[in-house]
Amino acid sequence: MKKSQIALLVVVIAIAAIYFFVPSVKSYIDSSVSTLSSFDLNAVYHYLQSYEHKDVIAVVSFFLMILQSIIAPVPAFLITLSNALIFGWAWGALLSWSSAMVGAAMCFYIARILGRDVVEKITGKRALQATDEYFTKYGKHTIMVCRLLPFVSFDLVSYAAGLTSMRFWSFFWATGLGQLPATLVYSYFGQSIFGTASVLFWGLMMMFAFSIVVYVAKNILKDRKAKKLGEQNT
Numbered sequence: 001m002k003k004s005q006i007a008l009l010v011v012v013i014a015i016a017a018i019y020f021f022v023p024s025v026k027s028y029i030d031s032s033v034s035t036l037s038s039f040d041l042n043a044v045y046h047y048l049q050s051y052e053h054k055d056v057i058a059v060v061s062f063f064l065m066i067l068q069s070i071i072a073p074v075p076a077f078l079i080t081l082s083n084a085l086i087f088g089w090a091w092g093a094l095l096s097w098s099s100a101m102v103g104a105a106m107c108f109y110i111a112r113i114l115g116r117d118v119v120e121k122i123t124g125k126r127a128l129q130a131t132d133e134y135f136t137k138y139g140k141h142t143i144m145v146c147r148l149l150p151f152v153s154f155d156l157v158s159y160a161a162g163l164t165s166m167r168f169w170s171f172f173w174a175t176g177l178g179q180l181p182a183t184l185v186y187s188y189f190g191q192s193i194f195g196t197a198s199v200l201f202w203g204l205m206m207m208f209a210f211s212i213v214v215y216v217a218k219n220i221l222k223d224r225k226a227k228k229l230g231e232q233n234t
Contacts, residue, residue: 004113029067036068036078045082057086062099069103069155070110071122076100076154077186084190093187097180104158104175111162119159127153131160143174154179 019026035047048064051057065079076096083092111119120128134142134157146157161171 002113008110008113032064032067033071036064039078041078041081044078045085048082048086054087058095061086061095062102065096065099066103066106069100069107069158076103077182080183080186081190084187089184089187089190092190093183096187097176097183100154100179100183101172101176104154104179105168105172107155107158108162108168108171111159112168116163119163123156123159127156128160131156135160135164143171144178146178 019029031047035043038044044064048057048061051060061079061083065076068076068079080092080096080100083096086092087095110122116128123131134146138145143157143161146154158171158175
């Protein structure tokens with residue numbers, strides 16, 4: 001067993017011990033997972049608001065984003081919208097972006113260190129296979145495509161990327177750049193999502209996602225044409 005695997009195993013055992021033997025921690029994690037699994041923006045928002053103090057809310061939100069990345073593969077935009085409602089679009093975007101980056105990096109390294117068998121137990125075999133198909137179809141553009149589509153769990157993509165030969169920094173920068181536009185847009189319109197701006201928000205999200213898909217599709221076609229030309233010339 002490699003040193004990195006031993007170190008990660010020690011961390012996992014320590015976290016598991018705290019979870020099972022500290023009732024308050026277990027209760028908190030269980031309630032957090034339950035809230036995230038509800039797919040309900042109101043539930044996530046009110047759950048964060050229940051902590052009252054914004055510094056505490058920021059810490060809890062940061063933890064929730066990492067938690068949903070690792071063990072609760074649900075759309076992170078529920079947390080992003082809640083952050084915007086609570087902190088305003090600018091600070092909310094910064095909190096959402098930074099915490100999502102940490103969560104993505106952790107997923108990547110969990111997969112890279114522990115391998116496919118462990119990842120399949122976390123995500124489910126079928127879900128991981130479906131994500132593999134994205135990598136087969138879109139190649140290096142997979143990270144950008146999936147991060148910009150709110151209905152795709154990017155956490156699965158982070159795990160799948162860790163199972164490929166992709167270098168961490170290539171993954172890291174693609175993740176950062178890919179999630180930034182969506183995070184800013186979600187946060188800007190999310191600060192008034194419960195008001196009259198909600199229809200405009202979802203309309204813009206659909207247009208935004210569609211335009212990105214078209215842009216990436218063009219790049220993929222160009223790459224494939226270039227590859228075919230290269231094969232014909234050899």
